[in-house]
Amino acid sequence: MKFASNMTFRLKLNQLAKGAFLSATLFGVVVLIILMAQVTIDGIQWIDMQFITSHLSNTASKAGIMGPILGTLLLMVVVIVVTLSIGVGAAIYLELYAKNSRLNGFIQTNIRNLAGVPSIVYGILGLTIFARLMDLGNTVLAGGFTLSLLVLPIVIVASQEALRSVPNDISEASYGLGATTWQTIQRIILPTALPGILTGAILAVSRSIGETAPLVVLGIPALLIPFPNGFNDQFTALPLQIYYWTLDSVLVDEYANLAAATIIILMTILITLNLTAIIIRNKFQKHV
Amino acid sequence: MNSMTKESLNIQQRIRQQSKSKQRQQRMNRTIPKLLLGCALISVLTTIGIIYTLLAETISFFNIVSFKEFFTSTELNPLSQNPDFGLLPLLNGTLISTAIAMAVAAPIGLMSAIYLSEYASTRVRNVLKPVLEVLAGVPTVVYGFFAFTLVTPVLRSIWPSIEATNILSPGIVMGIMIIPMVASLSEDAISSVPQSMREGAMALGSTKLETTIKVVIPGALSGIVASFVLAVSRAIGETMIVTVASGSSKNFTFDITESMQTMTAYIVEVTSGDAAAGTPIYYSIYAVAMTLFIMTFAMNLLARYISKRFREAY
Numbered sequence: 001m002k003f004a005s006n007m008t009f010r011l012k013l014n015q016l017a018k019g020a021f022l023s024a025t026l027f028g029v030v031v032l033i034i035l036m037a038q039v040t041i042d043g044i045q046w047i048d049m050q051f052i053t054s055h056l057s058n059t060a061s062k063a064g065i066m067g068p069i070l071g072t073l074l075l076m077v078v079v080i081v082v083t084l085s086i087g088v089g090a091a092i093y094l095e096l097y098a099k100n101s102r103l104n105g106f107i108q109t110n111i112r113n114l115a116g117v118p119s120i121v122y123g124i125l126g127l128t129i130f131a132r133l134m135d136l137g138n139t140v141l142a143g144g145f146t147l148s149l150l151v152l153p154i155v156i157v158a159s160q161e162a163l164r165s166v167p168n169d170i171s172e173a174s175y176g177l178g179a180t181t182w183q184t185i186q187r188i189i190l191p192t193a194l195p196g197i198l199t200g201a202i203l204a205v206s207r208s209i210g211e212t213a214p215l216v217v218l219g220i221p222a223l224l225i226p227f228p229n230g231f232n233d234q235f236t237a238l239p240l241q242i243y244y245w246t247l248d249s250v251l252v253d254e255y256a257n258l259a260a261a262t263i264i265i266l267m268t269i270l271i272t273l274n275l276t277a278i279i280i281r282n283k284f285q286k287h288v
Numbered sequence: 289m290n291s292m293t294k295e296s297l298n299i300q301q302r303i304r305q306q307s308k309s310k311q312r313q314q315r316m317n318r319t320i321p322k323l324l325l326g327c328a329l330i331s332v333l334t335t336i337g338i339i340y341t342l343l344a345e346t347i348s349f350f351n352i353v354s355f356k357e358f359f360t361s362t363e364l365n366p367l368s369q370n371p372d373f374g375l376l377p378l379l380n381g382t383l384i385s386t387a388i389a390m391a392v393a394a395p396i397g398l399m400s401a402i403y404l405s406e407y408a409s410t411r412v413r414n415v416l417k418p419v420l421e422v423l424a425g426v427p428t429v430v431y432g433f434f435a436f437t438l439v440t441p442v443l444r445s446i447w448p449s450i451e452a453t454n455i456l457s458p459g460i461v462m463g464i465m466i467i468p469m470v471a472s473l474s475e476d477a478i479s480s481v482p483q484s485m486r487e488g489a490m491a492l493g494s495t496k497l498e499t500t501i502k503v504v505i506p507g508a509l510s511g512i513v514a515s516f517v518l519a520v521s522r523a524i525g526e527t528m529i530v531t532v533a534s535g536s537s538k539n540f541t542f543d544i545t546e547s548m549q550t551m552t553a554y555i556v557e558v559t560s561g562d563a564a565a566g567t568p569i570y571y572s573i574y575a576v577a578m579t580l581f582i583m584t585f586a587m588n589l590l591a592r593y594i595s596k597r598f599r600e601a602y
Contacts, residue, residue, distance in 0.1 A: 025416055107332060132565070246429075
């Protein structure tokens with residue numbers, strides 16, 4: 001009798017705990033829904049062609065975010081070019097040339113440590129090296145290089161995994177036919193690993209375009225600057241604009257709506273990028 | 289005869305050509321690894337660059353401001369006539385916001401991990417995990433907007449004495465931001481506990497909850513603790529949420545309803561103010577950044593040490 005009631009209690013407790021664990025998990029979902037709802041309610045009415053194509057303005061109803069959009073796109077170009085060339089190069093070296101050397105272990109540890117450095121520290125590095133020492137100022141190049149260093153560990157690790165997943169027998173077949181190491185890498189291993197590498201690169205880019213802190217530290221002005229035409233121009237970017245409008249919403253209420261509208265645009269870009277990565281990954285998984 | 293020479297000439301030419309292309313290939317095989325090594329060394333250069341810039345300017349800072357003042361003074365007035373450069377207000381802001389964030393993220397993250405790995409069906413998990421991934425991918429400035437324009441007003445309607453900028457709201461939102469990280473790292477640790485141990489506990493009559501608490505969690509403890517330490521490191525380095533929602537008060541206080549500045553927010557404030565190079569305030573951001581770098585680095589090493597040293601071997 002005592003055991004039976006005890007057992008019911010224990011089972012009830014189990015059910016109770018299950019409910020608690022489930023609600024903890026759903027907490028994240030609820031927060032995400034609230035966040036999305038708030039941003040949509042605040043911002044969706046402000047999005048129209050005029051908002052997307054106009055210059056920034058102090059008058060909320062005239063403000064547009066073409067400048068920040070262009071700035072973010074230019075940053076993405078720099079980040080893609082730099083991280084793909086250096087990141088994939090590093091991954092090839094670590095995976096295919098120096099697999100078990102001591103240097104390899106050192107570099108790997110180093111990459112893991114870099115991944116844990118706060119983004120604002122990268123901002124300070126960019127400010128000191130790119131903006132001041134190399135005298136790039138607050139241009140697209142300075143911002144792009146800074147963000148590239150920030151996401152480089154992501155690209156290297158993802159590319160390494162992609163290279164590792166290439167089956168050994170096809171590269172051995174290539175060697176067997178007399179191909180050199182580089183020929184095998186260039187014609188066999190890289191094309192096979194490409195989807196995995198691209199997925200990593202897209203995720204890195206989507207991480208980098210949401211970054212705000214390093215750009216703020218670089219001293220990107222909140223001023224109304226002309227549209228950037230090239231990589232040596234001053235720029236502003238979508239997350240920066242969200243930051244400035246959020247801060248200034250104390251002064252002008254409508255700036256909060258502008259920030260929300262900009263968040264919708266930024267999140268749309270991010271979700272598109274992530275969906276692309278997922279599609280590439282799924283297609284790739286089916287083929288192998 | 290004539291045709292013979294022609295043919296042999298042709299062959300000679302082809303041999304020469306082939307050896308040329310072989311030479312080129314050999315050259316490629318020699319130079320390309322060096323180029324690739326150069327790429328790999330960029331990451332080492334980045335580390336050296338970070339440490340060098342931080343160290344050099346931090347030393348300049350300590351030539352102006354004493355070590356003792358920086359680490360023991362509770363006064364921080366970088367812009368006054370007689371500036372004070374005490375780190376403690378910033379350190380205090382950072383630690384308090386991190387503590388609030390962990391109070392949110394540790395229990396909720398761990399409970400989510402337990403649910404996802406022990407209780408959820410595959411179908412439920414396939415829905416919930418992507419949601420957590422989206423939550424992890426939201427830019428921090430968006431969380432800052434969320435803290436400033438929604439969470440703070442809600443908190444103020446419940447608790448009217450809270451200031452418009454306060455440390456509580458960004459702390460909570462920072463916790464929400466870190467939940468996916470704790471959940472996913474802890475889940476990895478929990479699901480690596482062998483199934484046979486769960487089955488053993490259940491065969492002895494344990495309920496699922498008892499199995500989880502008495503067998504699974506202890507088995508995964510090192511990984512769970514490591515995930516908490518990494519989350520702390522992440523919270524210490526988080527910038528935008530606190531910059532947007534916690535204001536820039538440099539008071540040394542423990543009142544979470546007040547505005548406090550974190551180390552990261554201080555760096556943002558000074559750099560947006562365009563401090564002239566060579567002034568003490570300019571050097572101070574490097575000293576603060578150095579402290580930040582050492583703290584997060586130590587946390588990351590600690591996390592790795594814990595998960596290695598205390599891992600239960602199965």
